[in-house]
Amino acid sequence: MTTTASPPGGRALPGPAEVAAGEGAATSDRARTGGGPGVTGVRSSRAGELRVVGQALARLDQAEKVAGTTRYAGDFALPGMAHARLVRSPLPSARITRRDASKALALPGALCVLFGEDVPHNTVWVDVPGQTVEVAALKASMEVLATSRVRFHGEPVALVVAESEDVLAEACELVEIDYEELPGVFDPEAALAPGAPEVHDGGNLLGEWRIDRGDCDAAFAGAAVVVEGTYETQLVDHAYLEPEAGVGWLDDHGVLTLRVATQVVEHYRDVARILGLPESRVRVLAPFVGGGFGGKEDMTVEPYVALAVLQTRRPVRMVWSRGESLLARPKRHPVRLAYRTAADREGNILAQEIEILADSGAYAYLSALVLLYSSVHACGPYRVANVRLRARCAYTNNPPTSAFRGFGGMQVVLGYESQMDRVADALGLSRVALRKRNSLSRGDALPVGQVLETEVALAATLDAALAAAGPKPAPSGPGRAVGRGIASNLQSYGRLVWLNDSAAAWVGFQLDGSVTLRCGVPDIGGGQASSLAQIAAEVLGVSMEHITVHFGDSSLTPLAGTTTATRQLLMSGNATYGACSALRDLLLAGVAAELGEPVEGLRLEPGAVVGDGVRVPLAEALVACRRQSVPIEALGTFYGPKGRPVTRDLDATRIFPDFTFGSHVCDLEVDLETGQVVLLRYVAAHDVGRAINPRSVEGQIKGAVAQGLGMALLEEVVVEEGVNLTGGLFQYLVPTATDLPEIEAVVLESGEGMGPFGARGIGEPPIGPPLAAVASALEEATGVRPTTLPFTPERVLACVAASAPARGARP
Amino acid sequence: MTPTPLPEPATDRVRPADDHRPGADATPSPPRTGSNEVVLTLTVNGEAVRRSYATHASLLDWLREAAGVTDPKLGCGEGVCGACAVLVDGEPVSSCIVLAVQVDGATVTTASGLAGPGGALGLLQRHFHELHAAQCGFCTPGMLVTAAALVASGRRHSRAEIRHALHGNLCRCTGYGPIVDAIEAAEADPLLRRVVEGGAVEVAAIAGEGRLP
Amino acid sequence: MLTKPFDYQAVGHLEQACDLLRHHGEAAKVIAGGQSLLPLVNLGLAQPSVVVDISRASGHRGVEVADGSVRLGALLTHARLAADPFLAQAQPLVGAAAARIGNARVRVRGTLGGSLAHSDPAAELPLVMVALGATYELVDPSSTREVKAEEFHAGFLSTVLEPDELVASAVVPALGPGWGWGFQEVSRREGDFALIAIAAVVRLAGGRIAEARIAAGGVADRPLRLAEIEVAVAGLEPAELEDRLRSLLPLPRLAPPSDTNATGTHRAHLAGVLVRRAVGEAAARAEEARA
Numbered sequence A: 001m002t003t004t005a006s007p008p009g010g011r012a013l014p015g016p017a018e019v020a021a022g023e024g025a026a027t028s029d030r031a032r033t034g035g036g037p038g039v040t041g042v043r044s045s046r047a048g049e050l051r052v053v054g055q056a057l058a059r060l061d062q063a064e065k066v067a068g069t070t071r072y073a074g075d076f077a078l079p080g081m082a083h084a085r086l087v088r089s090p091l092p093s094a095r096i097t098r099r100d101a102s103k104a105l106a107l108p109g110a111l112c113v114l115f116g117e118d119v120p121h122n123t124v125w126v127d128v129p130g131q132t133v134e135v136a137a138l139k140a141s142m143e144v145l146a147t148s149r150v151r152f153h154g155e156p157v158a159l160v161v162a163e164s165e166d167v168l169a170e171a172c173e174l175v176e177i178d179y180e181e182l183p184g185v186f187d188p189e190a191a192l193a194p195g196a197p198e199v200h201d202g203g204n205l206l207g208e209w210r211i212d213r214g215d216c217d218a219a220f221a222g223a224a225v226v227v228e229g230t231y232e233t234q235l236v237d238h239a240y241l242e243p244e245a246g247v248g249w250l251d252d253h254g255v256l257t258l259r260v261a262t263q264v265v266e267h268y269r270d271v272a273r274i275l276g277l278p279e280s281r282v283r284v285l286a287p288f289v290g291g292g293f294g295g296k297e298d299m300t301v302e303p304y305v306a307l308a309v310l311q312t313r314r315p316v317r318m319v320w321s322r323g324e325s326l327l328a329r330p331k332r333h334p335v336r337l338a339y340r341t342a343a344d345r346e347g348n349i350l351a352q353e354i355e356i357l358a359d360s361g362a363y364a365y366l367s368a369l370v371l372l373y374s375s376v377h378a379c380g381p382y383r384v385a386n387v388r389l390r391a392r393c394a395y396t397n398n399p400p401t402s403a404f405r406g407f408g409g410m411q412v413v414l415g416y417e418s419q420m421d422r423v424a425d426a427l428g429l430s431r432v433a434l435r436k437r438n439s440l441s442r443g444d445a446l447p448v449g450q451v452l453e454t455e456v457a458l459a460a461t462l463d464a465a466l467a468a469a470g471p472k473p474a475p476s477g478p479g480r481a482v483g484r485g486i487a488s489n490l491q492s493y494g495r496l497v498w499l500n501d502s503a504a505a506w507v508g509f510q511l512d513g514s515v516t517l518r519c520g521v522p523d524i525g526g527g528q529a530s531s532l533a534q535i536a537a538e539v540l541g542v543s544m545e546h547i548t549v550h551f552g553d554s555s556l557t558p559l560a561g562t563t564t565a566t567r568q569l570l571m572s573g574n575a576t577y578g579a580c581s582a583l584r585d586l587l588l589a590g591v592a593a594e595l596g597e598p599v600e601g602l603r604l605e606p607g608a609v610v611g612d613g614v615r616v617p618l619a620e621a622l623v624a625c626r627r628q629s630v631p632i633e634a635l636g637t638f639y640g641p642k643g644r645p646v647t648r649d650l651d652a653t654r655i656f657p658d659f660t661f662g663s664h665v666c667d668l669e670v671d672l673e674t675g676q677v678v679l680l681r682y683v684a685a686h687d688v689g690r691a692i693n694p695r696s697v698e699g700q701i702k703g704a705v706a707q708g709l710g711m712a713l714l715e716e717v718v719v720e721e722g723v724n725l726t727g728g729l730f731q732y733l734v735p736t737a738t739d740l741p742e743i744e745a746v747v748l749e750s751g752e753g754m755g756p757f758g759a760r761g762i763g764e765p766p767i768g769p770p771l772a773a774v775a776s777a778l779e780e781a782t783g784v785r786p787t788t789l790p791f792t793p794e795r796v797l798a799c800v801a802a803s804a805p806a807r808g809a810r811p
Numbered sequence B: 001m002t003p004t005p006l007p008e009p010a011t012d013r014v015r016p017a018d019d020h021r022p023g024a025d026a027t028p029s030p031p032r033t034g035s036n037e038v039v040l041t042l043t044v045n046g047e048a049v050r051r052s053y054a055t056h057a058s059l060l061d062w063l064r065e066a067a068g069v070t071d072p073k074l075g076c077g078e079g080v081c082g083a084c085a086v087l088v089d090g091e092p093v094s095s096c097i098v099l100a101v102q103v104d105g106a107t108v109t110t111a112s113g114l115a116g117p118g119g120a121l122g123l124l125q126r127h128f129h130e131l132h133a134a135q136c137g138f139c140t141p142g143m144l145v146t147a148a149a150l151v152a153s154g155r156r157h158s159r160a161e162i163r164h165a166l167h168g169n170l171c172r173c174t175g176y177g178p179i180v181d182a183i184e185a186a187e188a189d190p191l192l193r194r195v196v197e198g199g200a201v202e203v204a205a206i207a208g209e210g211r212l213p
Numbered sequence C: 001m002l003t004k005p006f007d008y009q010a011v012g013h014l015e016q017a018c019d020l021l022r023h024h025g026e027a028a029k030v031i032a033g034g035q036s037l038l039p040l041v042n043l044g045l046a047q048p049s050v051v052v053d054i055s056r057a058s059g060h061r062g063v064e065v066a067d068g069s070v071r072l073g074a075l076l077t078h079a080r081l082a083a084d085p086f087l088a089q090a091q092p093l094v095g096a097a098a099a100r101i102g103n104a105r106v107r108v109r110g111t112l113g114g115s116l117a118h119s120d121p122a123a124e125l126p127l128v129m130v131a132l133g134a135t136y137e138l139v140d141p142s143s144t145r146e147v148k149a150e151e152f153h154a155g156f157l158s159t160v161l162e163p164d165e166l167v168a169s170a171v172v173p174a175l176g177p178g179w180g181w182g183f184q185e186v187s188r189r190e191g192d193f194a195l196i197a198i199a200a201v202v203r204l205a206g207g208r209i210a211e212a213r214i215a216a217g218g219v220a221d222r223p224l225r226l227a228e229i230e231v232a233v234a235g236l237e238p239a240e241l242e243d244r245l246r247s248l249l250p251l252p253r254l255a256p257p258s259d260t261n262a263t264g265t266h267r268a269h270l271a272g273v274l275v276r277r278a279v280g281e282a283a284a285r286a287e288e289a290r291a
């Protein structure tokens, strides 16, 4: 069994002596250990003696999930419920010339058909930040239901509501919509060429970012080597197992309530705006979500369910089919990367010149922000003094693109890590050594100007990953070649610092000593709610089973912000930690008042308040608080680190709260005749700061790696001239259990994150390196580096063929 | 509280209010709108369930909408993802591409039917629980069903064999490792070993101690 | 609900189904395992108004081995084909191919007759039938007829079946003494339809290939016999196969289709590789059987 090498509590970072042994390693005098059995090292002072945090406990949500009793958005039904579905554009670019619902409405059981004109505020505005020098936002818009123009295949045009799903299907077919096809543009480069058809008035350039740091020209002129590379990533889908779904109804107060699969309950505000309702009259509930990965970050069914409920005054359910999900929900940006990298003879990276061009598809969504992430992360976890970066994203008539785990920080890993390999090869240096030599350290600045305030354990993650990987395996037979690739990365966690991010959590003791925790966090499968309970259990000295977490309710739980950007542990975790600490202090104060003793002498232990010679059982302590008029509940609000908004020309001392670093090793075997790739083994090591629940952390790492490997080798939404040809999971190739190797997660704990107990975010970071690690391994196996994703057998064979002269005619 | 009045329905493309209440239609709907129903009786997780429901319903629709058993999920409707997997007479099928009427009278086991007595977690469920084999949990009911069919063979399987058995069930969250761990642990569970002693067992037997002989 | 309403009738005998098909005409579809029909219905690509269910019809589930041939009932599931011990003995190629179909759930429901009638150009069972020179027994309301596999598969998802006709069984030759079989397939993921699949049987006599039957799936709109290759390998010793087959590349007259999973060029290349592997595998098995 090769699940993990880390004991509960994680693996210790090597001590200073060990780290120093690695060439060019950042000296880690602050290295911490999670305190697993037999691990030596210095404990994090913030962590203290941890009882619950750091334990690989079963998650709170798991019992229901494995029992099959969790009710996901689409599992929910209400009496008298109607059903809703969208009629979508079959064309990528067209004018709508006629819409007629009369035949659909004549169908018995059809309840209503809505067009854009029926939506109180049909236009949704999106801020595209930083796009003018004055920091004003550029406003992009899209319609809830298209009225006169469709810009992508699958754009919603009509909303149909019916008594039953059978009637609904028939009614949708009877809605008549005529189109006049318009010229479209299906490639971002073509979109930016003069005279290209305009997807929106005002040109196809949606967003642009630049970095000009140091003197690039001088650096290139003085370099010992300059390596160039271009890389291309594909359109990929989140492909969570749960398609978009939700049920809406009007509650007894007339509040429009939506129980939807979402990562963002705060969309109640957007829904209110669309409907022209006060924000207080819309409520969004997020039940356990069957996977999000960014795909449920933008609204999906929300506005439509809301409209249908208001129109019919009945409960309404909308569930998207897999085909709809693949067709029309925003996906990951295909990106073209062009890198020029300069280095001196010792392997110090002198300069990076980078161009990024991303396909935003037909609507803005979060494209400009995704591109900002690409720009900030584009040089990787390395010190580079001279950087010239030009990043653009363009409108096309392709499916829209938006948030996806890694959020622009992912695609660039393929670029910067391939360049690192190339530099090392050009100089005849070890790829590992080159990475260590150039690794960022605490106090260094990223090319955008942000200074790193916490430990950078990149070298330690490289050593740990390589140690866990062991020797490279031999090929299984003739005609086969084995390759090993390594890749490191950094990925931000927490939202952009000018977004005034905050999260709140409320925690209260019940009189029997059990704890109620309320937090608006949506739980999308990462164990978000359970982690909060684990933090509360630690601080309050109660066991996990005695904590109930109410989450994801925009009206009844304190708002905690989005479950995106690897921010929930940082934000809600800290909010919960704050609330629990405050509650503990209240409890101690109540007991102190009751006993007439100074509060300083008291502490909370599991089940009792304890002091010098006193021990007050929890139940009595709670009664004491009541008698002393001390509350036994507390609200904690955590505000993210703040900073100024950026402008198009990026230069800021702080853009993100902090970053997570990691290194991966991939072993694979190539059938040199068929190009088929077998992944043999995969190791991913990340410094997670502190593993609140090591098994959850490992789960995040393995899951992200699996998605990265899927993107590396299998997945692609195929779009031809704007027509999406990928209609089902039989075509969209999500990796199966036999496509993936045993993935080992190596958890390092520096105790240095900004989350509670020194935790760093880990949800997104491990998704990027697989692209580059696989590319690097394929290069070793075939002799030529693949640069266009996905690395299909066909492309792998092209590498084999390109290197054939070198290896002889026959493998 | 004086609630803000809700906006009036914004369109005239809506049928008159009374028209769409269930039963309000004087004339019966034509067959295409759902009057085509059939009464089926299936044994679902040990209980006989008799329901009249649309003839064209898949077994998945029938379980979820007619019988109220919502643990099998619709992930694709193509037979690919396995979220809808259930056991029909002990064998795994994609309930999204089997018509309910085709299996009238059959015995169906879903993931919730793998629970132990009194709703306690069954043996497989327990190992899934302990080893974090579920993250979002949407694939989990199908995974459990596939695992049950495997474990019921009574043999112990290598990790590679377990992976092979799982290849028709997609999981987007876990990378599969923890699921393989859980199945491996379940197969090694002394409780199970004692019952199977090399032979295959009824799926029900792997649910929980209470059902073990 | 993904399915659209239809009428449903189950039958006890295949002949009854033929009657119903004749009665209802084009709008009617027979359903066996439903593993091809229902995905199409769910994706909105098929919309029958009458569904005639033969999955519980009597008979047509036998594996009858007699006189050097094996008769396989149309209602045998892929799982049964893969696990049947008599079939494994008499003609192991069929079970080996069936074991490669889709996933376990598909194999539990999907039937031989359904797969043959669906006639997917990359499907395993039509391929091995063509390779083995199988004969299908077809029934209609009043008569039966026999059609060679190679003639039955008439194009992409198309066959010579009349609207009121059903596949009742397939008869394949048993694997005689001196014969060996090979089956090679490449797909994007395990369980996906093959990009290319090759089925081969060869007979060794006196250390040389006396006879070979080779067919390819995924290379055209239907499974194809590779007659030229069969001729080219005849008379060779197994050790000579590799070089001889390499010299034949690219395989003559193959122009496989492109789709989202692979280009035609890649498929053509794979066909060349897999033919060599499948024939080599078959020859090795034939040698092993003699040893």
Ligand SMILES: Cc1cc2nc3c(=O)[nH]c(=O)nc-3n(C[C@H](O)[C@H](O)[C@H](O)COP(=O)(O)OP(=O)(O)OC[C@H]3O[C@@H](n4cnc5c(N)ncnc54)[C@H](O)[C@@H]3O)c2cc1C
Residues within 6 Å of the ligand: B078, B079, B080, B097, C029, C030, C031, C032, C033, C034, C035, C036, C037, C038, C039, C074, C100, C101, C102, C103, C106, C109, C110, C111, C112, C113, C114, C115, C116, C117, C118, C120, C122, C123, C124, C125, C161, C165, C166, C167, C168, C191, C192, C193, C194
């Ligand atoms: C996820 C998935 C993966 C798959 N992968 C593969 C694969 O890798 N390889 C492969 O070969 N197949 C694959 N299949 C298809 C599978 O093999 C089907 O079972 C088979 O093609 C059809 O058999 P059936 O009994 O299910 O037929 P049905 O779906 O019931 O019917 C299919 C067609 O045949 C007709 N038909 C059925 N029985 C008869 C008969 N006796 N006579 C005349 N007409 C009849 C029906 O009217 C229909 O048109 C896959 C299916 C799925 C869902």
Ligand code: FES
Residues within 6 Å of the ligand: B073, B074, B075, B076, B077, B078, B079, B080, B081, B082, B083, B084, B085, B094, B095, B096, B097
């Ligand atoms: S929903 Fe049935 S297999 Fe995906």
Ligand code: FES
Residues within 6 Å of the ligand: A241, A290, A291, A525, B133, B134, B135, B136, B137, B138, B139, B140, B170, B171, B172, B173, B174
């Ligand atoms: S746990 Fe989310 S799909 Fe498997």
